[in-house]
Amino acid sequence: LSRRPRIAAVVTEYRKHSHGQHIVxxxxxxxxxxxxxxxxxxxxxxxxxxxxxxxxxxxxxxxRFPQMKLCDSIATALTLGTDDLAVDGVVLIxxxxxxxxxxxxxxxxxxxxxxxxxxxxxxxxxxTAAVFNDKHLSWNWNWAREMYEVSxxxxxxxxxxxxxxxxxxxxxxxxxxxxRIEEAMxxxxxxxxxxxxxxxxxxxxxxxxxxxxxxxxxxxxxYSGDRFWQAHHDGLWSRDLFDACLCRSHSLTSARxxxxxxxxxxxxxxxxAEPLAFRYQHADGLPATVIMMNGLVQDFNFAAxxxxxxxxxxxxxxxxxxxxWTTLAxxxxxxxxxxxxxxxxxxxxxxxxxxLLTTGLVIAGVDSLQQEGARVATPxxxxxxxxxxxxxxWDS
Amino acid sequence: xxxxxxxxITTVYSYLSHAQHFVDRFLVGYAYEGMxxxxxxxxxxxxxxxxxxxxxxxxxxxxxxxxxxxxxxxxxRCGGDQLAVDGVLIIxxxGDYACNELGQILYPRFEWFQECVAVFEAAGRAVPIFSDKHxxxxxAKAEQMIADARRLNFALMAGSSVPVTWRLPDLxxxxxxxxxxxxxxxxxxxxxxxxxxxxxxxxxxxxRHGGETGVAAVQMLEGxxxxxxxxxxxxxxxxxxAALSRSDSPQGLSVEDGRTQDLLGSGxxxxxxxxxxxxxxxxxxxxxxxxLMLNGAIANFCFAAxxxxxxxxxxxxxxxxxxxxxxxxxxxxxxxxxMFRTGRAPIPADRTLAVSGYLAACLKSRHQGCVRLExxxxxxxxxxxxESHHAHR
Numbered sequence: 001l002s003r004r005p006r007i008a009a010v011v012t013e014y015r016k017h018s019h020g021q022h023i024v025x026x027x028x029x030x031x032x033x034x035x036x037x038x039x040x041x042x043x044x045x046x047x048x049x050x051x052x053x054x055x056x057x058x059x060x061x062x063x064r065f066p067q068m069k070l071c072d073s074i075a076t077a078l079t080l081g082t083d084d085l086a087v088d089g090v091v092l093i094x095x096x097x098x099x100x101x102x103x104x105x106x107x108x109x110x111x112x113x114x115x116x117x118x119x120x121x122x123x124x125x126x127x128t129a130a131v132f133n134d135k136h137l138s139w140n141w142n143w144a145r146e147m148y149e150v151s152x153x154x155x156x157x158x159x160x161x162x163x164x165x166x167x168x169x170x171x172x173x174x175x176x177x178x179x180r181i182e183e184a185m186x187x188x189x190x191x192x193x194x195x196x197x198x199x200x201x202x203x204x205x206x207x208x209x210x211x212x213x214x215x216x217x218x219x220x221x222x223y224s225g226d227r228f229w230q231a232h233h234d235g236l237w238s239r240d241l242f243d244a245c246l247c248r249s250h251s252l253t254s255a256r257x258x259x260x261x262x263x264x265x266x267x268x269x270x271x272x273a274e275p276l277a278f279r280y281q282h283a284d285g286l287p288a289t290v291i292m293m294n295g296l297v298q299d300f301n302f303a304a305x306x307x308x309x310x311x312x313x314x315x316x317x318x319x320x321x322x323x324x325w326t327t328l329a330x331x332x333x334x335x336x337x338x339x340x341x342x343x344x345x346x347x348x349x350x351x352x353x354x355x356l357l358t359t360g361l362v363i364a365g366v367d368s369l370q371q372e373g374a375r376v377a378t379p380x381x382x383x384x385x386x387x388x389x390x391x392x393x394w395d396s
Numbered sequence: 397x398x399x400x401x402x403x404x405i406t407t408v409y410s411y412l413s414h415a416q417h418f419v420d421r422f423l424v425g426y427a428y429e430g431m432x433x434x435x436x437x438x439x440x441x442x443x444x445x446x447x448x449x450x451x452x453x454x455x456x457x458x459x460x461x462x463x464x465x466x467x468x469x470x471x472x473r474c475g476g477d478q479l480a481v482d483g484v485l486i487i488x489x490x491g492d493y494a495c496n497e498l499g500q501i502l503y504p505r506f507e508w509f510q511e512c513v514a515v516f517e518a519a520g521r522a523v524p525i526f527s528d529k530h531x532x533x534x535x536a537k538a539e540q541m542i543a544d545a546r547r548l549n550f551a552l553m554a555g556s557s558v559p560v561t562w563r564l565p566d567l568x569x570x571x572x573x574x575x576x577x578x579x580x581x582x583x584x585x586x587x588x589x590x591x592x593x594x595x596x597x598x599x600x601x602x603x604r605h606g607g608e609t610g611v612a613a614v615q616m617l618e619g620x621x622x623x624x625x626x627x628x629x630x631x632x633x634x635x636x637x638a639a640l641s642r643s644d645s646p647q648g649l650s651v652e653d654g655r656t657q658d659l660l661g662s663g664x665x666x667x668x669x670x671x672x673x674x675x676x677x678x679x680x681x682x683x684x685x686x687x688l689m690l691n692g693a694i695a696n697f698c699f700a701a702x703x704x705x706x707x708x709x710x711x712x713x714x715x716x717x718x719x720x721x722x723x724x725x726x727x728x729x730x731x732x733x734x735m736f737r738t739g740r741a742p743i744p745a746d747r748t749l750a751v752s753g754y755l756a757a758c759l760k761s762r763h764q765g766c767v768r769l770e771x772x773x774x775x776x777x778x779x780x781x782x783e784s785h786h787a788h789r
Binding site: 172328 | 566651
């Protein structure tokens with residue numbers, strides 16, 4: 001492009017600490033990046049906000065950034081009221097807001113619905129723009145798959161996902177490209193159909209770099225309550241990897257009053273934690289486990305056993321989390337920066353197939369939990385893709 | 397060698413005190429480099445100077461099988477006649493101690509160190525000492541501590557956890573690099589917290605070409621004088637922007653509605669930091685380093701420097717990992733642990749001497765109306781270790 005890219009923002013909510021605020025604010029206000037207050041070389045020219053709850057910041061942002069027009073429909077945000085596509089990129093942020101849950105407990109965020117309204121404009125105008133979709137693609141697998149297929153059919157750059165793959169790491173390591181991984185694990189926290197997505201993405205951004213690249217997932221099963229502890233005892237997943245994850249945490253709950261950091265034994269873990277494990281097997285045989293360890297940690301930690309390595313490779317994907325630890329959720333900065341690169345170059349910084357796969361894993365997890373933890377076959381997750389050779393996490 | 401026996405000498409031992417952070421890690425282990433590490437040292441004795449509500453000293457002694465002694469010499473001798481330990485951990489932070497006219501808390505770091513030295517001299521044998529944070533509020537006393545360690549030939553390490561914690565990004569300056577200017581930002585009070593910020597600064601710049609050369613002059617500025625000095629270009633705007641870009645705790649509008657901020661460009665920095673303080677250090681090799689304490693505007697410790705031949709500065713945040721784990725303490729305990737096991741200090745106490753010295757000089761500058769003070773006494777030089785000692789693995 002010879003001029004600054006023009007961006008449309010489509011969000012469910014724009015209030016303090018909603019994803020809409022974190023992401024769109026960074027395009028508008030800039031953010032700390034590479035030793036400067038960086039201002040993206042592009043303009044957000046339109047904004048669609050689906051819900052305006054108490055604390056809504058839309059009006060404040062519209063008045064302070066007059067180049068950004070508030071639009072009453074997604075189509076208008078993309079055309080600016082003309083017959084033509086008027087933007088070069090779209091950020092779609094359908095996280096937060098009052099949306100119903102279905103009988104499985106899935107939050108029915110309208111990612112697919114918003115996406116299809118965007119695609120309708122693409123089809124009507126015969127033009128396309130790059131799209132970034134925050135978090136997973138859709139709560140409904142067929143819809144998620146359709147979003148992916150449509151992006152291929154119309155051939156527009158499409159990125160999605162969590163900020164976990166791109167945030168700071170302690171230590172600042174990446175999975176060696178073409179590593180032979182024997183087993184992988186993420187120990188995180190949060191709820192089903194919510195933060196579990198971040199944990200799946202944490203694990204996936206590392207294991208996709210293994211020899212042969214990503215091959216897809218064959219099945220997934222879940223463990224909670226006593227079944228979790230029995231499986232933990234039986235060694236269904238590696239105790240070494242689990243311990244390594246706990247040792248990477250900055251927020252391990254102390255099992256003892258008056259001590260601020262102890263390593264909990266299993267009895268203490270049982271007392272403190274409400275665990276939930278998603279155990280799944282990749283098509284090339286790689287076993288992976290995502291453990292949501294609510295009560296024990298409040299961060300996302302990764303560990304893997306590599307062929308020929310005595311000790312696990314482990315790191316924490318560090319989230320400077322407001323309001324408890326910081327005032328800014330700075331992990332959105334590397335995410336926005338990667339999206340900016342797509343808007344500038346037309347090339348996604350990392351593959352959307354990663355998020356298609358993790359979307360499927362979240363849904364499979366919900367399905368397994370519906371069936372009391374049963375193993376769910378996932379023949380539809382035959383998603384293979386090569387990892388980008390360049391690391392995209394925040395290390396500069 | 398058998399397992400080293402350690403005496404702990406501390407002001408207070410209560411939940412989230414420095415003693416609890418450090419000593420507990422020797423007792424129950426700590427997370428380090430992806431493993432739970434149990435140090436191969438035994439805490440065998442404890443002296444605690446004050447026992448406020450919440451004192452944990454007796455409980456810890458009972459549970460972990462060591463005695464609490466009523467005097468420092470007794471703790472070092474474990475109640476006997478002879479030095480009976482292989483290392484001493486002195487933790488003088490927290491507790492009720494007087495302040496002097498410079499605003500320094502008169503922690504008895506030097507006095508306790510001297511009691512240890514007296515026991516060493518009587519025994520004809522000396523063992524490694526770790527002294528938490530500054531060596532002393534007084535430079536002559538700090539110098540004496542270094543001299544005693546050299547005279548009796550024992551390992552001495554001191555200082556803050558800031559130099560050894562994680563860095564965002566994982567910045568380490570090349571050993572022997574040429575630094576044109578350096579700047580740090582921080583928050584908190586004087587002189588407990590400015591000390592941490594200054595050690596963060598010093599651990600980075602000590603790696604410059606020629607090593608540490610000593611300090612020629614210092615000046616402290618407060619209030620409006622800080623902004624005037626900024627306007628006059630007394631330190632680099634570019635470095636201040638770089639350091640601020642690493643903070644994820646801007647106050648004001650970020651607290652109000654979550655927005656990111658260009659604190660320097662927008663002018664919010666001056667509105668938020670109502671009582672700014674600048675510590676300007678002129679080193680003998682010509683390097684100027686500045687610490688800006690920006691209470692009200694940010695709540696992180698960050699560093700920036702301009703290196704010769706590079707247009708863009710380098711910068712990082714020293715990650716103060718969350719409470720209550722404060723796992724940055726583990727990074728320092730790992731270094732103390734190493735000293736007790738090897739008899740060698742991986743981090744030079746000269747760093748702590750230098751920082752103790754220029755912090756005290758800055759406080760004198762403030763006391764004398766924020767004048768520039770020449771510092772012929774701050775002549776100590778040292779060479780930084782080549783190896784990186786901060787958390788990065």
